[in-house]
Amino acid sequence: MAAPLTLLQPGATLGVMGGGQLGRMFVHAAQAMGYRTAVLDPDPASPAGLVSHVHIQADYLDAAGLNQLADAADAITTEFENVPAQALRTLATRRPVAPAGEAVAICQDRAAEKAHFCASGVPCAPFAVIETAEQLAAVDDTLLPGILKTARLGYDGKGQVRVADRAELVAAWSELRQVPCVLEKRLALQRELSVIVARGADGQIVHFPVQQNLHRDGILAVTQVPAPQVPPALAAQAVERAGKIAAEMGYVGVLCVEFFVVDDGQGGSTLVANEMAPRPHNSGHYTIDACDLSQFALQVRTMAGLPLVMPRLHSATVMLNLLGDLWFRDGDEPLTPPWEQLLALPGVHLHLYGKTSARRGRKMGHLTITAETPEAARATALQACAVLGLPVF
Numbered sequence: 419m420a421a422p423l424t425l426l427q428p429g430a431t432l433g434v435m436g437g438g439q440l441g442r443m444f445v446h447a448a449q450a451m452g453y454r455t456a457v458l459d460p461d462p463a464s465p466a467g468l469v470s471h472v473h474i475q476a477d478y479l480d481a482a483g484l485n486q487l488a489d490a491a492d493a494i495t496t497e498f499e500n501v502p503a504q505a506l507r508t509l510a511t512r513r514p515v516a517p518a519g520e521a522v523a524i525c526q527d528r529a530a531e532k533a534h535f536c537a538s539g540v541p542c543a544p545f546a547v548i549e550t551a552e553q554l555a556a557v558d559d560t561l562l563p564g565i566l567k568t569a570r571l572g573y574d575g576k577g578q579v580r581v582a583d584r585a586e587l588v589a590a591w592s593e594l595r596q597v598p599c600v601l602e603k604r605l606a607l608q609r610e611l612s613v614i615v616a617r618g619a620d621g622q623i624v625h626f627p628v629q630q631n632l633h634r635d636g637i638l639a640v641t642q643v644p645a646p647q648v649p650p651a652l653a654a655q656a657v658e659r660a661g662k663i664a665a666e667m668g669y670v671g672v673l674c675v676e677f678f679v680v681d682d683g684q685g686g687s688t689l690v691a692n693e694m695a696p697r698p699h700n701s702g703h704y705t706i707d708a709c710d711l712s713q714f715a716l717q718v719r720t721m722a723g724l725p726l727v728m729p730r731l732h733s734a735t736v737m738l739n740l741l742g743d744l745w746f747r748d749g750d751e752p753l754t755p756p757w758e759q760l761l762a763l764p765g766v767h768l769h770l771y772g773k774t775s776a777r778r779g780r781k782m783g784h785l786t787i788t789a790e791t792p793e794a795a796r797a798t799a800l801q802a803c804a805v806l807g808l809p810v811f
C-alpha cells in the first residue's frame with residue numbers, strides 16, 4: 419500500500435532520486451521555499467548532491483540507501499526516468515512518492531509509452547515493437563525508412579539507428595544487440611514541440627505555454643517560447659493531449675510530453691506524440707527566468723500537496739543548451755567559454771550545473787535569454803550564438 423500524499427509545510431525534507439542538473443534545479447527551488455532536501459545518487463560529485471542538505475551516495479537499488487532516503491525525506495520524487503521503478507515502489511511503502519513507480523515504468527519503456535498514448539486517444543508515429551526475429555521479419559514496408567530505437571535507456575538520441583531498408587534494419591538490430599526495440603516510421607518533421615504539465619493528487623492540472631524545440635544530432639539545442647510557428651489551435655491541442663496523457667495514468671507530478679508537427683498531406687499540419695518524461699524537462703528550463711513559477715517550483719508543490727496555480731510567461735524567451743563541445747572549440751585542452759561576453763548582453767541568464775569535467779555532447783549548462791518581444795529575445799540569442807560559435811536557428 420503506497421503512502422498517501424499529505425500537506426508538507428516548508429521545513430519538511432523533500433527527497434529526490436538522482437543527482438543530475440534537474441535534481442539540482444529542483445533542490446534550488448525546494449530550498450528557496452524553505453524545504454530541506456535529500457538526494458540519492460551514487461556519484462560523490464553529482465550536481466544536485468553538491469547543493470543538497472543531505473546526499474546519500476548509494477546505488478539506486480541499494481536497500482540501505484533507499485532506507486536512508488526514506489528516513490531522511492518526508493516525500494520523494496525523481497529527476498530522471500531511468501531510476502528503477504522497483505526502487506520507487508520500495509520507497510512508496512514508507513513515504514509518499516510522486517510520480518508513482520507505475521507511471522515512471524510506462525515512461526521508461528517506449529512500447530509501454532506508445533500503448534499509453536493510444537489508450538489516451540493520442541496519435542503517435544506509426545511503429546512496430548521488435549522483440550523477436552519473427553517480429554523483425556514481419557515489419558510492414560510502410561515503416562521504412564524508419565528509426566530503430568531501443569525500448570529502454572535511450573536519451574539524447576543514444577540507442578537509435580536510422581534505417582533506410584530491411585537490410586539496414588537487420589544490421590541495426592544486431593548493432594543494438596537485439597534488445598527489445600521499437601521501429602518508428604521516419605516522419606518529415608515540420609517542427610518539434612513540447613508541453614509541460616503539473617498534476618496534483620486531487621487531479622488539478624496546470625500547464626506552461628507550448629515550447630518550440632530544435633534538436634541537433636538528437637540533442638535539444640534551442641527552445642523558443644512563445645513558439646514562433648505554432649498556430650493557437652495546434653498549441654491548444656498539444657496542451658489538451660498532454661493533460662489527457664497525464665490524467666489517464668493518474669499522474670502526480672511534473673510531466674513533459676514531446677510532440678512532432680508533421681505534414682497532414684493536405685497542406686496542413688497534424689500533431690503526433692513522440693515521447694514523455696516523468697519529471698521536469700530540458701525544454702522547460704526557461705521557466706526559471708521567464709515565468710512567475712518554474713517547472714521545479716511546481717514539482718515541489720505537487721509532492722508537498724500545495725495548491726497549483728497556472729504559471730504565467732512574463733517574458734519572451736529563448737533557451738540555448740551549453741554542451742561540453744563549447745569547452746573544446748580550440749582543440750583537446752578544455753577552455754572556459756567567454757561568459758563575460760555573454761553576460762554583457764541584455765536579458766542573458768547563465769546556468770551552469772557544476773559538473774566537474776566537460777565532455778563533448780555533455781549538458782554542462784544553459785542560457786536563458788529573456789526580452790519584451792520574441793524578436794528581441796531571438797536577436798540577443800543570435801548574438802550569444804555568435805559569441806559561442808553556435809549555428810543560427
Ligand code: ATP
Nearest residue numbers: 543565572573574575576602603604605633636693
Ligand atoms: P530525449 O533526449 O528527448 O529523451 P531520445 O534519445 O529519447 O531523446 P527521441 O526524442 O525519440 O530520442 O528522438 C530524438 C530526436 O530525433 C527527436 O527530437 C527528433 O528530432 C528525431 N526523431 C525521433 N524520432 C523521429 C521520427 N520518427 N521521425 C523523424 N525524426 C525523429
Ligand code: MG
Nearest residue numbers: 574676692693
Ligand atoms: Mg526526445
